[in-house]
Each structure stands twice: as C-alpha cells, then as structure tokens.
Amino acid sequence: MLPNFKTERRAPIEADICLIAEGCYPYVPGGVSNWIDGLIRSFPEFSFSVVAILGRGGSRRSAYAFPNNLVHFQEIELHQGGRRSFEFPGHGGALDAAALADTLADLLNNRDCDQLARIQAIFNQGAVRVHSLEMLMNSPKAWKVITQMYEQLMPHASFHSFFWAWRALFGGLFAILKAPLPPAKIYHTVSTGYAGLFAARAKLETGRPVFLTEHGIYTNERRVEILMADWIADTIDKGLALGDDRFDLREMWIAAFEAYARICYQSCDEIITLYEDNQRLQKQLDADENRLQIIPNGIDLQRFSALPRAGDDARPTIALIGRVVPIKDVKSFITAAMIARRTIPDLQALILGPEDENPEYARECRTLVSDLDLSDCVQFNGAVNIADYLPQIHAVALTSLSEAQPLVLLEAGGAGVPCIATDVGSCRELLEGRADEAPQLGHGGFICDLVAPEQVAAAAVRLLQDSWLRQRYGDTMRKRVSKYYLARQVTTAYEQLYHRYGSGSSASLLPAKAG
Numbered sequence: 001m002l003p004n005f006k007t008e009r010r011a012p013i014e015a016d017i018c019l020i021a022e023g024c025y026p027y028v029p030g031g032v033s034n035w036i037d038g039l040i041r042s043f044p045e046f047s048f049s050v051v052a053i054l055g056r057g058g059s060r061r062s063a064y065a066f067p068n069n070l071v072h073f074q075e076i077e078l079h080q081g082g083r084r085s086f087e088f089p090g091h092g093g094a095l096d097a098a099a100l101a102d103t104l105a106d107l108l109n110n111r112d113c114d115q116l117a118r119i120q121a122i123f124n125q126g127a128v129r130v131h132s133l134e135m136l137m138n139s140p141k142a143w144k145v146i147t148q149m150y151e152q153l154m155p156h157a158s159f160h161s162f163f164w165a166w167r168a169l170f171g172g173l174f175a176i177l178k179a180p181l182p183p184a185k186i187y188h189t190v191s192t193g194y195a196g197l198f199a200a201r202a203k204l205e206t207g208r209p210v211f212l213t214e215h216g217i218y219t220n221e222r223r224v225e226i227l228m229a230d231w232i233a234d235t236i237d238k239g240l241a242l243g244d245d246r247f248d249l250r251e252m253w254i255a256a257f258e259a260y261a262r263i264c265y266q267s268c269d270e271i272i273t274l275y276e277d278n279q280r281l282q283k284q285l286d287a288d289e290n291r292l293q294i295i296p297n298g299i300d301l302q303r304f305s306a307l308p309r310a311g312d313d314a315r316p317t318i319a320l321i322g323r324v325v326p327i328k329d330v331k332s333f334i335t336a337a338m339i340a341r342r343t344i345p346d347l348q349a350l351i352l353g354p355e356d357e358n359p360e361y362a363r364e365c366r367t368l369v370s371d372l373d374l375s376d377c378v379q380f381n382g383a384v385n386i387a388d389y390l391p392q393i394h395a396v397a398l399t400s401l402s403e404a405q406p407l408v409l410l411e412a413g414g415a416g417v418p419c420i421a422t423d424v425g426s427c428r429e430l431l432e433g434r435a436d437e438a439p440q441l442g443h444g445g446f447i448c449d450l451v452a453p454e455q456v457a458a459a460a461v462r463l464l465q466d467s468w469l470r471q472r473y474g475d476t477m478r479k480r481v482s483k484y485y486l487a488r489q490v491t492t493a494y495e496q497l498y499h500r501y502g503s504g505s506s507a508s509l510l511p512a513k514a515g
Contacts, residue, residue, distance in 0.1 A: 018184035078172035097144035111259035196264025216404035274405035275426035304414030339457035413477030419445035444477035
C-alpha cells in the first residue's frame with residue numbers, strides 16, 4: 001500500500017524537485033514508472049515530491065517501495081466525486097459563469113497560458129467558501145457554463161453527449177487548478193495533458209523553473225485513443241463535406257488535449273524528449289525550438305549484459321513484454337504466434353505484463369488464445385522481473401500502436417536478445433541505428449508495420465530458425481545500447497540540468513553532488 005504520508009494534513013516539506021506524473025507512477029509498473037523510480041534513486045542528495053494524477057477509481061496500491069529521498073506524495077483524482085473539498089469563490093454571484101464559459105471556449109480555440117491564467121483568476125476572485133468539486137460541477141453556475149459553451153461550440157450536437165464530455169474534460173481541469181500545489185524549487189512533469197497543466201499552474205503561481213520530459217507524445221497517444229473510442233458519440237456526419245467546420249465531440253476532446261499541450265510547452269523552461277523525431281511533433285504544437293533538447297533513455301547495462309542467452313536446444317520462445325492494453329496491440333502478437341506456429345510447431349509465446357489496467361481487453365486476449373487453440377503455445381505470466389525471463393527468450397516482439405523509446409528494447413538489447421518492433425516512436429532507430437551513429441553498427445532486429453501479424457510472424461520465424469542471424473542481431477543490439485543508452489549518461493544530463501536551474505537567483509541552491 002501507499003505510505004502513510006500521503007494522507008498527512010501537515011504542510012508538505014519543500015522538495016528540491018517535484019515530479020508530476022499522470023496515470024503511471026507509482027501504481028503501474030514498468031515504462032515511465034520505472035523511469036521515475038530510477039530518476040529519484042539516482043539523486044539521493046536531492047529531495048523529491050511526487051504528484052500522481054489519476055482518473056476515477058483504479059489501483060491505490062504502489063508497485064514501488066518509496067525511496068528515502070521521496071519526502072512528499074500527493075494524489076489528484078480528476079473525477080473524485082464529493083470526497084475532497086476545495087476553496088472556490090462563494091455565493092452572491094462571485095463565480096462569473098459567463099466569463100468562465102467564454103474563457104474555456106477561448107482556451108479550445110487559442111490554446112495558450114493567457115486562458116489558463118484567466119480561468120485561475122475567475123476561480124480566485126470574490127468571497128471564498130469551501131465546496132467539493134462535485135458541488136461545483138452540479139451547481140446552477142456550472143449549468144450556465146455548460147449551456148453557454150454548448151450554444152457557442154456545438155448547438156448541432158446531442159446536448160446529453162456534450163454534457164458528459166464537458167464534465168470529463170473540464171472537471172479534470174478544475175481539479176488540477178484547485179488541488180494543493182506542493183512547494184518545490186523545480187517542477188518536472190513527465191507528460192503534457194493534466195500533468196502538464198499542473199506544471200503550467202506551478203509556473204504561473206510560483207515562477208519556479210519547470211521542465212517537461214516527454215517520453216511519448218501525449219497528444220498523439222490521446223488522439224489514437226479518442227479516434228478508437230466507442231464511448232464517444234459521433235454527433236454529426238460530415239460525409240465528404242471538407243468545408244464543414246462544425247465541431248464534433250471527438251474534435252473537442254482532441255482540441256482540449258492539444259490546448260493543454262501548448263500551455264505546457266509555453267510554460268516550460270526546458271522541453272526534453274527521448275529522440276529527435278518527437279521534436280518535430282512538439283514543434284507542430286508551437287514548442288519553442290530554443291528550449292528543446294534530447295536526453296534518451298538509459299539502462300544499467302551490467303544488470304543485463306551478464307545474463308546468459310537462450311540456447312539452440314531450448315524451446316523456441318518469443319515474448320511480448322508490456323501491459324496487456326489495447327495500445328500494445330497484444331492481439332496482433334497472439335495472431336502472429338498462431339501464424340508462426342504453423343512453421344515452428346513447438347513455439348512458445350510469452351506475454352509478460354500486468355493485466356489489471358484494462359481487464360476487459362485482457363479477457364478478450366485470453367478468449368482469442370482459446371478461440372485460436374493456442375493454450376499450449378501462448379502463456380500469460382503477468383508482471384515479472386524481466387531479467388528472470390530474458391535468458392529463456394530467443395526474440396522480443398513489440399506490436400505497439402504507439403511507443404516512445406521502449407525500455408524493454410534497451411533491456412533486451414543489453415542482454416543480447418534481438419527484437420521485432422512496429423515502426424513507432426524510436427523503435428526503428430533502436431533496431432537499425434541513429435542517423436548520427438558512427439560507425440554504423442547495422443541491424444539488431446526487424447521493423448514491421450502496425451497491425452501486421454504476418455510480418456511479425458515472418459520475422460520471428462527467421463530469428464528462431466537462424467541461430468547465426470539471432471546471434472549477430474543480438475550482438476549489434478548490445479553494442480548500440482552500450483554506446484548510446486547507458487543510465488549513467490542520463491543521470492549526468494539531468495544532474496547538470498537540475499544544478500543549472502536550481503542555482504538560479506529565483507530558487508535556493510540545490511545540494512551539491514556528494515564526492
């Protein structure tokens with residue numbers, strides 16, 4: 001369970017660095033959560049606080065033991081019902097519903113920090129009373145805001161659908177603006193979205209340095225989810241009318257997340273990403289080119305390089321290492337296993353990752369395994385220590401619809417295991433090399449199209465049937481990781497960044513590096 005200090009009501013200690021995370025640390029193991037845990041542990045001389053943003057419900061069990069230098073932990077539940085009270089402008093018309101509606105609509109259109117500052121000012125004007133967020137959302141004032149925005153933005157659409165979309169999007173915004181802001185010398189968010197909004201709010205209220213480390217491009221990931229979502233009603237049919245400028249619900253969701261991203265980019269002193277292609281997408285949302293920099297992921301190579309490799313006499317094994325969620329496209333991996341087994345009858349396909357984030361999708365995957373009669377081939381092993389499994393895996397396959405710079409490919413590469421991956425994020429440069437790689441090391445695996453189980457299966461068969469190719473690609477991956485993706489290189493980059501901003505006149509000196 002989470003440590004006791006999450007419920008303490010005393011004022012939090014000012015931390016050197018406040019990390020802001022949405023939907024990951026400390027509840028979801030792996031990926032960005034591992035990155036956060038590793039970052040905190042890499043700097044024992046710094047004190048950290050963590051703000052964890054999550055939706056309604058979900059796990060409250062930490063997947064991580066909190067390090068000693070994590071001095072404050074805070075949850076923000078975006079849709080928390082009546083369980084938390086906030087201070088809002090009080091009675092007598094102090095909350096200007098018309099101004100708030102205009103400003104929220106303006107935020108969707110203009111998407112900059114001015115609108116965020118205006119919303120904050122509207123919330124903080126007038127007499128103050130304590131309300132729950134749910135009371136505000138259900139108040140006559142909120143009704144006026146919703147109806148006015150409906151008339152401005154989507155009078156052609158279903159009001160019922162607009163109402164619930166509005167509550168989800170802007171209820172989250174209000175929760176972010178009214179949650180406690182822990183004191184810190186530096187605020188560091190690991191995504192845009194609601195975490196990025198919280199960082200932007202910290203910049204507005206404190207003027208302290210704000211960083212963003214964007215692993216995957218949040219707006220792209222949300223766009224994929226929104227376009228695939230069957231819970232968002234399509235309220236209009238534009239057909240082939242390219243000149244139809246009516247606003248639909250999916251467009252409102254996308255516009256909101258793009259607005260949140262732009263506001264975050266405008267607020268950040270440094271905008272960090274893991275690889276160059278991400279910067280192109282950041283620039284499309286007006287990120288300042290002068291604030292952009294690249295700090296890739298890194299791993300503890302020693303932990304993986306000493307692992308033995310799976311032998312030729314072992315059962316042919318491929319593995320997908322990741323959460324069982326739609327964006328990982330686990331169903332394509334299962335289908336690829338079915339196809340590959342036609343050539344390799346004793347194939348073993350492991351799915352190594354938690355199933356609790358999206359239980360319905362996990363059930364669908366298990367049903368697919370049963371329907372395809374793959375129960376003796378495909379195994380669900382849940383969350384595991386990857387180092388325990390790599391010595392029995394001949395190839396790792398990643399069938400994701402979206403990725404940033406997957407740690408699993410670096411970890412597999414560090415162990416000399418060749419990889420198969422879809423052409424998303426930095427997967428191609430991890431497997432085929434960066435443009436500035438010198439000398440060119442060659443390929444460390446195969447890149448496939450999205451939702452292409454036939455390609456994944458063909459690549460798996462090639463690797464499983466050719467031990468020489470498997471050895472060569474595995475060696476290449478290990479060389480590439482050892483040259484470009486070491487944890488100590490990442491630590492040095494962030495140490496320099498934290499000290500550079502922490503020693504400025506607007507913030508107290510961060511502690512000097514010991515030794």
